[in-house]
Amino acid sequence: MKLYLKSLSMHLRGELEYRVNFILSFLSQIFVFFTYYFIILALFTKFDHIKGFTLYEVLLCFSIIQFGFSFNEVFARGIDKFDVLIIHGNFDRLLLRPKNIILQVLCSDSDFVKVSRMIQALIVMGIALIHLEISWNLFRILCLLFMLISSCVIFFGIFLAAAAYCFFTVQGLEVRNVFTDGGKHMAQYPIGVFQKGFVLFFTFVIPYAFVNYYPLLYFLGRSNSIYYAFSPLLVFFFLFPCILLFYFGMRRYTSVGS
Amino acid sequence: MRAYFTYFKLKFISSLQYRMAALAGIATQFFFGFVYIMVYIAFYESGSHHTPMSMAQVVTYLWLNQALLALVNQFSREEELFKIIKDGGISYELIRPKNLYFMWYFKVIGQRLANVLLRFFPLIIVTSLLPSPFHFGLPASFSHFLLFLFSLVLGTLLVTALTVFYPIVTLTTMNEKGIVNLMISIADILSGIVVPIPFFPTFLQKISSFLPFQYISDLPFQLYVGTISFEKGLFGMMIQFIWIILFLIIGNFFMNQSLKRVTVQGG
Numbered sequence: 001m002k003l004y005l006k007s008l009s010m011h012l013r014g015e016l017e018y019r020v021n022f023i024l025s026f027l028s029q030i031f032v033f034f035t036y037y038f039i040i041l042a043l044f045t046k047f048d049h050i051k052g053f054t055l056y057e058v059l060l061c062f063s064i065i066q067f068g069f070s071f072n073e074v075f076a077r078g079i080d081k082f083d084v085l086i087i088h089g090n091f092d093r094l095l096l097r098p099k100n101i102i103l104q105v106l107c108s109d110s111d112f113v114k115v116s117r118m119i120q121a122l123i124v125m126g127i128a129l130i131h132l133e134i135s136w137n138l139f140r141i142l143c144l145l146f147m148l149i150s151s152c153v154i155f156f157g158i159f160l161a162a163a164a165y166c167f168f169t170v171q172g173l174e175v176r177n178v179f180t181d182g183g184k185h186m187a188q189y190p191i192g193v194f195q196k197g198f199v200l201f202f203t204f205v206i207p208y209a210f211v212n213y214y215p216l217l218y219f220l221g222r223s224n225s226i227y228y229a230f231s232p233l234l235v236f237f238f239l240f241p242c243i244l245l246f247y248f249g250m251r252r253y254t255s256v257g258s
Numbered sequence: 259m260r261a262y263f264t265y266f267k268l269k270f271i272s273s274l275q276y277r278m279a280a281l282a283g284i285a286t287q288f289f290f291g292f293v294y295i296m297v298y299i300a301f302y303e304s305g306s307h308h309t310p311m312s313m314a315q316v317v318t319y320l321w322l323n324q325a326l327l328a329l330v331n332q333f334s335r336e337e338e339l340f341k342i343i344k345d346g347g348i349s350y351e352l353i354r355p356k357n358l359y360f361m362w363y364f365k366v367i368g369q370r371l372a373n374v375l376l377r378f379f380p381l382i383i384v385t386s387l388l389p390s391p392f393h394f395g396l397p398a399s400f401s402h403f404l405l406f407l408f409s410l411v412l413g414t415l416l417v418t419a420l421t422v423f424y425p426i427v428t429l430t431t432m433n434e435k436g437i438v439n440l441m442i443s444i445a446d447i448l449s450g451i452v453v454p455i456p457f458f459p460t461f462l463q464k465i466s467s468f469l470p471f472q473y474i475s476d477l478p479f480q481l482y483v484g485t486i487s488f489e490k491g492l493f494g495m496m497i498q499f500i501w502i503i504l505f506l507i508i509g510n511f512f513m514n515q516s517l518k519r520v521t522v523q524g525g
Contacts, residue, residue, distance in 0.1 A: 024437075025439075027440075028439045028440045028443065031440060031443050031444070032439075032443045035443055035446055035447050035452060038447055038452060038453070039452050039453050042453045042457050042458055042459065043297075043301055043453065043457060045457070045458075045459050046306060046308065046309055046310065046457055047301045047302075047304060047306045047309075048304070048306065049304050050300050050301050050304050051300055051303065051304050052304070178285075178286055178289045178290075181290075182289050182290060182293050185290075185293050185294075185297075186293055186296070186297075189297060189300070193300040194296050194300060195296065198296070
């Protein structure tokens with residue numbers, strides 16, 4: 001942990017060396033993020049609800065998923081850009097060191113510009129929460145926290161699985177976007193609004209539904225089942241196969257040399 | 259003219275080499291087409307009082323978008339042009355006794371055409387065989403279809419003029435981040451690629467009609483599905499034409515200006 005924090009501060013200082021560039025990118029990221037929820041805002045000027053969910057409910061759903069994704073873009077950038085490590089042969093260097101390998105990959109890169117997205121996601125969430133009338137209680141607060149945490153966990157798992165995929169193909173193909181960006185795009189809306197097959201896929205294969213659908217139902221008072229409040233914790237089970245997959249891929253790893 | 263055409267051919271052929279990448283691209287675009295369409299289906303099934311397009315029209319619009327994305331998208335940046343500006347490769351380009359602007363212009367258009375040719379047909383053929391909510395429909399009428407073809411050609415010329423313009427800005431600033439990225443993300447929204455223009459709030463539709471971005475792909479696509487009348491389409495094509503001329507003039511002017519003071523990076 002100490003090692004990771006140290007590398008984070010190193011990357012941060014590195015980025016701040018190019019101050020103007022950092023500020024400009026930070027600002028343009030704010031706008032880029034806006035394009036993400038622009039589609040939701042625009043569609044809700046023409047439609048009143050999506051299968052019973054109102055604008056602010058969808059925005060809440062959206063902000064939870066985006067927060068977790070940006071969180072990983074900032075802090076798990078090394079895993080996101082894993083194919084670069086492999087192609088340049090730098091992964092061999094990491095293997096030589098006597099430290100946990102996932103930790104080292106985490107330390108290899110980070111992208112602080114994307115903090116702007118995390119902040120914006122939290123602002124959108126705040127706005128949504130103000131407009132929604134939520135009868136707060138301890139379980140609802142816990143539920144919200146669980147949703148945020150599980151959102152970070154699920155994308156960490158997906159990034160790891162995508163990285164494991166690089167062991168076999170060397171180059172990270174466009175296809176992996178299907179699972180990260182495509183899944184993310186759907187999970188911006190309450191998953192239940194889509195056709196049955198997709199709901200099942202995003203419940204049992206990639207468990208987005210446990211991140212921001214079932215708990216959302218409890219949070220908004222549409223379901224009284226207390227289990228729904230704790231369902232985000234199930235996402236941790238998704239993490240194990242992802243980690244195993246990564247280690248399995250690593251055993252088969254042959255260096256590309258350089 | 260012959261020389262420029264050779265540039266076009268060169269880029270075209272070399273882009274055709276990446277067939278595997280195209281295959282992966284097609285698969286991805288299929289998936290994203292489905293994802294986008296499903297969001298709209300969910301909205302339409304919820305019912306609404308005033309939708310600007312019918313669901314079949316939206317679906318056809320979205321498939322056109324996916325099929326022609328490689329041709330008309332405004333978010334892909336010409337990395338190669340940015341690179342030669344930064345690493346000094348531009349000096350080789352300057353030695354050649356041809357207009358640099360049009361050299362770049364034909365390179366970009368060749369690349370775009372090659373990319374789209376590989377992806378367009380499989381996507382359109384498969385999607386027109388799909389059953390109802392996902393079905394890719396026929397054009398609104400024959401005259402609409404003709405206008406669609408012409409305005410698509412104009413839109414391609416316009417988007418190329420626009421993408422060549424970004425590296426030219428980089429000639430003076432030497433850094434394409436910041437301003438160029440900002441312009442690209444504005445273009446991304448106002449092009450109608452994220453949401454078709456008719457779904458915009460009214461004030462944004464007004465603003466957008468004074469900017470070039472919606473005349474690249476939104477106009478031809480709307481002509482195809484028939485949400486724009488024949489007369490309005492003709493008027494729109496006139497505006498396309500004006501924007502193309504404007505960007506060609508501005509681009510050429512800026513390029514000549516900055517080439518007078520260009521610093522070659524590296525040796």
